[in-house]
Amino acid sequence: MELRSLFIDFNSYFASVEQQDEPALRGKPVGVVPVMADSTCCIAASYEAKRYGVKTGTLVRDAKRLCPGIRLVPARPAVYVGYHHRLLELINRHIPVAHVGSIDEMACELLGRERERAHAIAIARALKADLAAEFPAIRASIGIAPNAFLAKTATDMQKPDGLVVLEAADLPWALHRLELRDLCGIGPAMEKRLHRLGIRSVEQLCSAPIRVLHKAWGSVEGDRFHRRLRGEHLPEPAPHGASSISHSHVLPPELRHGAGAETVLKKLLQKAAARMRHGKLVARRLQAKIKYLDAPSWKEIAYCNDCDDTRTLLGHLDELLAHRPRHGRPLAVSVVLWDLCERIGTTDDLFAAGGQNASSPLDPVLDRINARFGAQKIGYASARSAAAPMRIAFNRIPDPGREDPTRGNP
Incomplete structure (x- = not known):
């Protein structure tokens, strides 16, 4: 192997x-x-x-x-994204990056002689040497294994600045000292399901028959997990298109009031709509949510009929906000555009009043201006006073051209 x-x-x-x-x-x-x-x-x-x-x-x-x-x-966030791209350039000088998992995780495929242990270690050490020379405060743990799942697991086995190689001869005993939650794909809910099946350690997980893991995951993903643990290299399933686009924000103390929450929600919606148009998508549902410090959370959904028009979406948001609680101190807000589908093949609502939901020629112009001169340089006045800077999700690298930087680039 x-x-x-x-x-x-x-x-x-x-x-x-x-x-x-x-x-x-x-x-x-x-x-x-x-x-x-x-x-x-x-x-x-x-x-x-x-x-x-x-x-x-x-x-x-x-x-x-x-x-x-x-x-x-x-x-x-804009600084972290800037360094992310500079670090990608450094890695690509040594080995091509095959997949970016998040802002701080990258997977590379070993080919030919690179698959020999000595050559793989030499690549890792050369990469670490350049990292130390060019970015002395940034360190990386590197894992090398027969598949990306085990290589990622290896990075968690020695931190900081680790280098761990897992070969077929090391499996599965090298994994036994880990906790179940140390393995990618096992969160709190899955851990409970494994416990119900009598699996409470990685050693028990590794020795469990494939049918047991199939039952735990409730699908063929359990079979794939069983095979990955044994070092099999499996092609990843083709990714599905995005089914939703969301933005959330914890309100700073000075915006923890009704007007502040509404203004930030409108800014988040403008950002989400711009991302949606960039992907040539339209939404069928809009969800707004406000989490309160001293009251139950509020959430409402509007149906928006294949819409990508910011002004129309803001109108739907206003309708939702008319029903929000008037008492309570807001802590955090979020918007979600649901049921996304490709813009091609959709038809505007013939009976919508005033061309409602039809794509506005203004939005692409605003998107181009913001992409060229910086995020949110121009937009609808209802959100101009809001502070909702760029945030970085675990599985998406923001585009500074469409989302607010907090303090410039490196």
Whole structure:
């Protein structure tokens, strides 16, 4: 069984980029936060901060207690995206990147002699040497294995700055020391399902028959998981097109009121609509949600009949917001455009009043202006005062041309 995959995972990525971009932060405990407020939580922590018990999700007030000297910095998504592309260029000098899993994870395919252990390790070490020379504050763990699943798993077995090779002879015993949740594809719900089947350790998981994993996953994905654990190289299923586009935002303290929540929702909707048009898609449903600090969450859905027109979508949002609770302090807001389909092949509603839902010639012009001069340079006035900067999801790299940067590029 040959080595086929080399996986790179950048350690404590957001915090490491902050240390790279600001040398005064190097060697210091750093926490990255969405807003500068004690009521929020750290979205990333440097290894210096992790030694004190600070981790992703730690409340800022607790981080200050655990690590009195922690340096808190506001998140700068545009900077992280900029470094992501620079790091991709560095990796591609050594081996082509086959797949970008997230802003801090990349998979590469080993070919020919690269599949020999010595050659694969040499590539990893050369990559690490260039990384240390060009980005000294950013480190990466590299896993090498017969498939991408095991290579990704290997990156978690030695952090920070690790290099782990898993060969056929190492399987499955090398995995036994891991927890079930350490394996990609096993979250809280799947862990409970495995527990109900009597599987409480990775050793038990590795020895379970394929029919048991099929039952646990409820589909052929359980069979695939069984085979990946044994090092089989399986082609990934063809990805499906996006079925939804969403944006969410935790409100800063100064916007935790009704008008602030509505304004941010309108800005998020404009961003989502621009992304949808870029993908040549239309939406059939719009969902708006407000999470309150002192009241139950509110959520409503509107049907919008194959729409990609921002003004029409804002009208639907206004109709939803007319029914939102008038009491309570908003904490977070989100919008989702559901039931997406390709623009080609859809027909505008013949009976919609005033051409409602028809594509506006204005929107593509606004999209081009924002793509050329920077996100949200021009837009509808109802959202101009809102602060809803670019955010980075786990499986999507934002485009700074269509989403707000917080503080420029590196």
